[in-house]
Amino acid sequence: MIDFYNDDSLSIHTDLYQINMTETYWRDNFHNRKAVFEVYFRKLPFGNGYAIFAGLEKVIQFLKEFHFTETDLSYLREQGYEEDFLKYLKNMRFTGTVKAMKEGEMVFPNEPLLRIEAPIAEAQLIETPILNIVNYQTLIATKASRIRQIIGDDVALEFGTRRAQEMEAAIWGTRAAYIGGFDATSNVRAGKLFGIPIAGTHAHSMVQAYQDEYTAFKKYAESHKNCTFLVDTYDVLRSGVPNAIKVAKEMGDKINFQSIRIDSGDLAYLSKQARKMLDAAGYTNTKISASSDLDEYTIMNLKTQGAKIDIWGIGTKLITAYDQPALGAVYKIVAIENENGEMKDTIKISANPEKVTTPGLKRVYRIINKGNNKSEGDYIALDYENPQEEEPLKMFHPVHTYISKFVTNFEARELHHTIFENGKLVYEMPHLEEIRSFARENLELLWDEYKRTLHPEQYPVDLSQACWDNKMQKIEEVKTKVAKMKIN
Numbered sequence: 001m002i003d004f005y006n007d008d009s010l011s012i013h014t015d016l017y018q019i020n021m022t023e024t025y026w027r028d029n030f031h032n033r034k035a036v037f038e039v040y041f042r043k044l045p046f047g048n049g050y051a052i053f054a055g056l057e058k059v060i061q062f063l064k065e066f067h068f069t070e071t072d073l074s075y076l077r078e079q080g081y082e083e084d085f086l087k088y089l090k091n092m093r094f095t096g097t098v099k100a101m102k103e104g105e106m107v108f109p110n111e112p113l114l115r116i117e118a119p120i121a122e123a124q125l126i127e128t129p130i131l132n133i134v135n136y137q138t139l140i141a142t143k144a145s146r147i148r149q150i151i152g153d154d155v156a157l158e159f160g161t162r163r164a165q166e167m168e169a170a171i172w173g174t175r176a177a178y179i180g181g182f183d184a185t186s187n188v189r190a191g192k193l194f195g196i197p198i199a200g201t202h203a204h205s206m207v208q209a210y211q212d213e214y215t216a217f218k219k220y221a222e223s224h225k226n227c228t229f230l231v232d233t234y235d236v237l238r239s240g241v242p243n244a245i246k247v248a249k250e251m252g253d254k255i256n257f258q259s260i261r262i263d264s265g266d267l268a269y270l271s272k273q274a275r276k277m278l279d280a281a282g283y284t285n286t287k288i289s290a291s292s293d294l295d296e297y298t299i300m301n302l303k304t305q306g307a308k309i310d311i312w313g314i315g316t317k318l319i320t321a322y323d324q325p326a327l328g329a330v331y332k333i334v335a336i337e338n339e340n341g342e343m344k345d346t347i348k349i350s351a352n353p354e355k356v357t358t359p360g361l362k363r364v365y366r367i368i369n370k371g372n373n374k375s376e377g378d379y380i381a382l383d384y385e386n387p388q389e390e391e392p393l394k395m396f397h398p399v400h401t402y403i404s405k406f407v408t409n410f411e412a413r414e415l416h417h418t419i420f421e422n423g424k425l426v427y428e429m430p431h432l433e434e435i436r437s438f439a440r441e442n443l444e445l446l447w448d449e450y451k452r453t454l455h456p457e458q459y460p461v462d463l464s465q466a467c468w469d470n471k472m473q474k475i476e477e478v479k480t481k482v483a484k485m486k487i488n
């Protein structure tokens with residue numbers, strides 16, 4: 001048997017090219033040059049009008065613990081890295097400064113979700129894990145929030161663990177879904193780790209095991225106070241619902257007949273009929289829950305059909321972000337220290353205007369109209385600017401610059417918070433409940449036009465004049481340099 005190393009570190013959870021670039025920087029004595037990187041995505045997922053940022057807690061855990069262990073170094077030694085470089089890696093810790101959006105913040109394309117200022121070697125090595133974390137968790141929180149927009153005040157249960165892309169995804173995906181507005185999860189470990197309420201019914205296997213639906217319901221009721229009976233193993237209306245009612249009547253006050261669950265068939269028709277039967281039997285407070293490949297589209301459709309469903313159990317299509325399995329957030333360098341210790345802005349040019357990076361250290365502000373407490377848009381400014389002092393504030397589209405407006409009577413709310421300061425964690429992570437409430441209440445800032453699930457209005461994310469001018473100047477500089485290049 002091949003003897004593999006113990007999985008005792010996440011620091012090596014990075015792409016090989018990051019280590020190779022780090023080696024180049026180190027051998028060139030360039031590794032301590034301060035660099036600034038930003039994390040952002042270019043396109044909203046699922047055609048939604050906003051995204052919900054999640055992943056910060058795990059990023060913090062990762063950066064706090066960042067160091068190469070003996071097993072990491074042994075493995076790298078085996079790959080041919082030399083001792084002097086390994087010694088450098090051994091002593092490396094994260095010493096940078098990180099600014100980030102709060103978890104649960106609504107976020108939009110092209111705005112920095114995180115800003116990392118660190119020696120280039122450190123900043124480079126943490127790119128892959130940060131993207132790995134933020135891309136997935138933000139995607140799932142957004143999907144969950146989108147589902148919440150459709151279900152209104154109904155209950156949403158996260159049922160996805162069995163279909164998730166492995167165990168970590170189930171756990172952190174569940175947490176992200178809770179931030180996005182789900183009410184509970186079936187994953188007991190997620191409850192233990194994060195305090196997320198846990199909820200669950202029973203499976204078809206229990207009914208099949210007893211080989212008799214009535215007996216199965218009765219045995220369950222004899223061992224549980226709170227009962228939800230799964231009524232679709234044989235025939236929902238002829239067998240499942242009548243058996244559930246029969247057991248509930250027999251058990252009387254000994255149980256809370258909380259709900260029935262329907263997991264197959266025509267959920268609209270069956271739920272309407274089941275509602276009538278429960279009501280007729282006097283169980284008007286007993287809820288109906290449904291599951292079976294649900295997503296926001298099916299739920300919307302079921303609601304238009306008048307389905308009598310109060311509780312939605314959602315697995316696969318949430319936890320795997322089935323219709324768009326990747327967010328596409330990137331990590332781009334925007335400034336680097338030169339040999340004189342001065343920070344110089346950097347730019348990446350592309351034939352595709354959306355892929356041209358925006359140089360310089362930036363901050364993101366939400367421009368909130370004080371008259372109606374609605375957001376006018378987000379405003380990306382250079383680090384030294386203070387948009388609050390500009391009255392009126394000109395906001396213009398960063399690509400179609402003729403689209404502009406002047407805003408008065410506004411609050412420019414800065415969205416970044418300092419998380420690490422020179423390697424020291426200075427941010428106190430809010431409790432998960434607080435993050436979830438913040439995500440819900442914060443959405444009140446958005447007009448409904450941005451929140452609808454189909455063809456929402458495009459929320460403005462504008463650049464300040466100085467930020468835009470700086471970008472244009474850098475584009476000119478690069479073009480001039482390229483034009484003067486002589487290739488021998």
Ligand SMILES: Nc1ncnc2c1ncn2[C@@H]1O[C@H](COP(=O)(O)OP(=O)(O)OP(=O)(O)O)[C@@H](O)[C@H]1O
Pocket residue numbers: 263264265266267268269291292293294298301302305
């Ligand atoms: N009234 C309805 N309108 C729209 N979609 C529905 C309705 N009822 C159920 N669905 C959805 O239809 C899809 C497929 O249901 P289908 O009947 O094929 O499978 P099922 O009943 O779940 O059976 P099984 O689980 O045994 O495959 C599911 O995604 C389900 O959520």
Ligand SMILES: O=P(O)(O)OC[C@H]1O[C@H](OP(=O)(O)OP(=O)(O)O)[C@H](O)[C@@H]1O
Pocket residue numbers: 159160162163202203204205263291292293294313314315316317
């Ligand atoms: O459909 P999803 O949104 O992914 O929700 C999770 C599904 O997992 C269970 O089915 P499964 O067939 O795995 O087990 P069961 O025998 O208990 O129905 C449950 O009944 C749901 O249908």
Ligand SMILES: O=C(O)c1cccnc1
Pocket residue numbers: 159160186199200201202261291313315
């Ligand atoms: O508790 C349930 O009903 C449940 C849990 C996981 C997956 N499907 C259903």
